[in-house]
Amino acid sequence: xxxxxxxxxxxxxxxxxxxxxxxxxxxxxxxxxxxxxxxxxxxxxxxxxxxxxxxxxxxxxxxxxxxxxxxxxxxxxxxxxxxxxxxxxxxxxxxxxxxxxxxxxxxxxxxxxxxxxxxxxxxxxxxxxxxxxxxxxxxxxxxxxxxxxxxxxxxxxxxxxxxxxxxxxxxxxxxxxxxxxxxxxxxxxxxxxxxxxxxxxxxxxxxxxxxxxxxxxxxxxxxxxxxxxxxxxxxxxxxxxxxxxxxxxxxxxxxxxxxxxxxxxxxxxxxxxxxxxxxxxxxxxxxxxxxxxxxxxxxxxxxxxxxxxxxxxxxxxxxxxxxxxxxxxxxxxxxxxxxxxxxxxxxxxxxxxxxxxxxxxxxxxxxxxxx
Amino acid sequence: xxxxxxxxxxxxxxxxxxxxxxxxxxxxxxxxxxxxxxxxxxxxxxxxxxxxxxxxxxxxxxxxxxxxxxxxxxxxxxxxxxxxxxxxxxxxxxxxxxxxxxxxxxxxxxxxxxxxxxxxxxxxxxxxxxxxxxxxxxxxxxxxxxxxxxxxxxxxxxxxxxxxxxxxxxxxxxxxxxxxxxxxxxxxxxxxxxxxxxxxxxxxxxxxxxxxxxxxxxxxxxxxxxxxxxxxxxxxxxxxxxxxxxxxxxxxxxxxxxxxxxxxxxxxxxxxxxxxxxxxxxxxxxxxxxxxxxxxxxxxxxxxxxxxxxxxxxxxxxxxxxxxxxxxxxxxxxxxxxxxxxxxxxxxxxxxxxxxxxxxxxxxxxxxxxxxxxxxxxxxxxxxxxxxxxxxxxxxxxxxxxxxxxxxxxxxxxxxxx
Numbered sequence: 001x002x003x004x005x006x007x008x009x010x011x012x013x014x015x016x017x018x019x020x021x022x023x024x025x026x027x028x029x030x031x032x033x034x035x036x037x038x039x040x041x042x043x044x045x046x047x048x049x050x051x052x053x054x055x056x057x058x059x060x061x062x063x064x065x066x067x068x069x070x071x072x073x074x075x076x077x078x079x080x081x082x083x084x085x086x087x088x089x090x091x092x093x094x095x096x097x098x099x100x101x102x103x104x105x106x107x108x109x110x111x112x113x114x115x116x117x118x119x120x121x122x123x124x125x126x127x128x129x130x131x132x133x134x135x136x137x138x139x140x141x142x143x144x145x146x147x148x149x150x151x152x153x154x155x156x157x158x159x160x161x162x163x164x165x166x167x168x169x170x171x172x173x174x175x176x177x178x179x180x181x182x183x184x185x186x187x188x189x190x191x192x193x194x195x196x197x198x199x200x201x202x203x204x205x206x207x208x209x210x211x212x213x214x215x216x217x218x219x220x221x222x223x224x225x226x227x228x229x230x231x232x233x234x235x236x237x238x239x240x241x242x243x244x245x246x247x248x249x250x251x252x253x254x255x256x257x258x259x260x261x262x263x264x265x266x267x268x269x270x271x272x273x274x275x276x277x278x279x280x281x282x283x284x285x286x287x288x289x290x291x292x293x294x295x296x297x298x299x300x301x302x303x304x305x306x307x308x309x310x311x312x313x314x315x316x317x318x319x320x321x322x323x324x325x326x327x328x329x330x331x332x333x334x335x336x337x338x339x340x341x342x343x344x345x346x347x348x349x350x351x352x353x354x355x356x357x358x359x360x361x362x363x364x365x366x367x368x369x370x371x
Numbered sequence: 372x373x374x375x376x377x378x379x380x381x382x383x384x385x386x387x388x389x390x391x392x393x394x395x396x397x398x399x400x401x402x403x404x405x406x407x408x409x410x411x412x413x414x415x416x417x418x419x420x421x422x423x424x425x426x427x428x429x430x431x432x433x434x435x436x437x438x439x440x441x442x443x444x445x446x447x448x449x450x451x452x453x454x455x456x457x458x459x460x461x462x463x464x465x466x467x468x469x470x471x472x473x474x475x476x477x478x479x480x481x482x483x484x485x486x487x488x489x490x491x492x493x494x495x496x497x498x499x500x501x502x503x504x505x506x507x508x509x510x511x512x513x514x515x516x517x518x519x520x521x522x523x524x525x526x527x528x529x530x531x532x533x534x535x536x537x538x539x540x541x542x543x544x545x546x547x548x549x550x551x552x553x554x555x556x557x558x559x560x561x562x563x564x565x566x567x568x569x570x571x572x573x574x575x576x577x578x579x580x581x582x583x584x585x586x587x588x589x590x591x592x593x594x595x596x597x598x599x600x601x602x603x604x605x606x607x608x609x610x611x612x613x614x615x616x617x618x619x620x621x622x623x624x625x626x627x628x629x630x631x632x633x634x635x636x637x638x639x640x641x642x643x644x645x646x647x648x649x650x651x652x653x654x655x656x657x658x659x660x661x662x663x664x665x666x667x668x669x670x671x672x673x674x675x676x677x678x679x680x681x682x683x684x685x686x687x688x689x690x691x692x693x694x695x696x697x698x699x700x701x702x703x704x705x706x707x708x709x710x711x712x713x714x715x716x717x718x719x720x721x722x723x724x725x726x727x728x729x730x731x732x733x734x735x736x737x738x739x740x741x742x743x744x745x746x747x748x749x750x751x752x753x754x755x756x757x758x759x760x761x762x763x764x765x766x767x768x769x770x771x772x773x774x775x776x777x778x779x780x781x782x783x784x785x786x787x788x789x
Binding site: 272288359 | 649661664667669671672673675676677679680682686687695696703704755758759761762763765766769770771772
């Protein structure tokens with residue numbers, strides 16, 4: 001049964017939706033997006049601990065709840081809907097994912113409980129100036145220096161990289177592609193917040209100059225856990241995106257129902273109705289793909305990898321197209337800063353590009369299509 | 372009475388099949404037995420060949436039939452729509468007369484709604500039925516009628532009152548198709564097939580007891596038929612696969628499937644044959660074309676997403692939850708997919724897209740896709756009508772103001788075609 005959210009899950013979703021509506025109205029989103037950090041630690045901690053959000057998919061042995069991707073994707077969908085400004089995707093999806101996929105028992109014991117408890121924020125730095133989303137673009141090096149591992153090089157487009165307490169870094173070691181962790185305030189690490197087009201999702205550039213690092217997993221063995229982390233991230237981001245797309249669609253519909261022109265609501269014009277029907281179709285199909293991809297990961301299906309890329313490509317197209325329609329339906333007001341539509345429009349655009357654009361994911365989908 | 376559950380029903384039907392099923396029966400003979408037992412249509416009323424079981428349990432029973440290869444009641448074609456409509460609106464006399472022969476498959480049915488002047492706007496029908504003497508006399512023309520040339524009975528929507536507004540002047544009849552006043556002509560389509568017919572009525576006769584529901588209530592009855600048609604669109608044309616098992620009953624069923632499915636044989640091509648795309652891409656070597664790879668991936672992705680959306684809707688239905696918007700989107704999704712698939716097939720064909728029939732690859736099957744896909748966005752409700760339905764019924768957007776519902780139908784401007 002891939003498509004039945006249980007009544008517990010539905011209840012969880014509605015509690016979370018209420019909480020986020022209360023704590024993250026657009027007024028709050030607008031306030032936080034103007035800050036350099038992009039979120040507030042105390043506010044985020046309160047939301048996180050109320051429902052144990054970062055703990056959801058972390059196994060019980062490391063202080064989490066050991067729940068499924070299906071459960072975590074409910075969180076992401078609701079956060080995408082509310083446009084929550086928080087380091088959840090970076091911490092609970094990217095970094096925690098990398099640690100769970102690559103880490104040894106001791107490393108997981110050391111790193112995951114802090115994330116689960118909401119004490120540690122974290123991120124994963126793998127992309128560099130060349131902008132490649134796969135591992136091939138990695139030039140940052142790991143070398144042994146007087147019994148210590150040190151990292152030299154740079155990383156860019158690092159989600160919440162300027163604020164994370166813990167950073168997982170992909171590097172080239174003598175043994176091959178490897179993962180390491182470094183502290184956010186490590187000596188030799190320079191972090192600069194990039195000017196993000198989407199102010200609700202901050203990116204940073206990191207310079208690493210002889211930064212002391214701890215290994216994560218086997219030296220030279222990062223390829224598989226890295227690939228797995230990307231697949232999981234694609235599914236999680238797809239779910240975040242369909243939440244935002246659905247919200248945009250609903251807002252545009254509500255506006256069309258109330259906006260009067262020529263003596264009647266613009267929602268009564270067939271051009272508007274057909275546009276809304278197309279938007280619903282696209283968003284619902286993307287939702288199905290996002291839900292199915294999450295269930296495929298949980299069930300360990302053979303086509304889970306292809307489904308993940310499919311879901312990301314589908315969600316990217318649906319979210320962006322919905323955003324374009326939403327601005328159009330709002331007309332002139334939709335292009336103003338005061339109207340909220342642009343907040344989601346920009347999130348749609350940043351999500352479309354993050355992890356690779358839809359063409360990239362469609363290509364990966366085809367390469368992984370089950371025979 | 373013991374409580375009905377999946378397990379008790381499964382046990383009961385299994386025992387009944389064990390005691391009764393044999394492939395040596397004649398098809399009609401077996402189906403009569405099925406009708407009598409109530410296992411043929413278990414969700415129907417007990418009084419009419421059923422057992423009043425919840426619809427949710429029907430798949431369990433079907434599973435048991437399939438498990439031992441037992442044949443069910445006749446299900447394909449318009450007859451299922453006739454049955455649903457008669458069950459809901461028919462008189463006892465009509466149920467007595469028609470239902471059993473629907474289940475046995477002895478009678479073939481057709482649907483007489485669309486007209487040359489009213490396609491999307493079915494309620495604008497101008498075929499007239501007048502009560503003269505002691506019977507109804509029908510004059511006019513219907514179109515897109517599948518199986519009309521074989522049908523014994525037709526579900527007819529006709530105008531009986533021209534002074535009433537559009538929807539209130541219609542009545543619904545069951546008409547005998549084998550009478551002198553009914554002429555059937557095949558209608559040739561752009562893909563060369565003639566799966567549909569035009570039906571002409573010239574003083575065709577309908578006895579009063581063949582009126583379904585009341586005079587003037589034809590639109591409500593039509594809505595029932597159409598609702599069942601949309602709901603069962605897939606099942607109606609689902610590829611009945613003839614069994615290759617030996618036995619008289621299998622041979623008879625084989626023949627039934629062959630004749631019933633004949634008009635639908637190009638329908639898979641109409642849907643774009645997404646299933647052939649990858650195989651063709653490899654066969655032609657175009658799998659390495661990066662531009663085409665994107666187009667292929669788009670079609671495959673959308674097709675999967677649509678399939679999963681249908682599953683979501685089904686799951687909701689099975690669990691008795693209110694179906695979300697996902698249930699109304701399938702028709703529109705499939706015509707968009709069909710169009711995209713036809714584009715990809717064109718690229719894969721290259722110059723062979725210029726050819727048709729056995730001149731082209733796969734004995735012309737691929738060529739058939741290109742000239743069959745245009746039907747998918749028209750048949751069974753155009754894409755435009757689907758978008759109206761989605762926006763008005765699902766999204767609750769305002770209905771368009773129409774110019775024909777507030778005055779006598781005789782004063783409504785309409786097409787002048789015969």
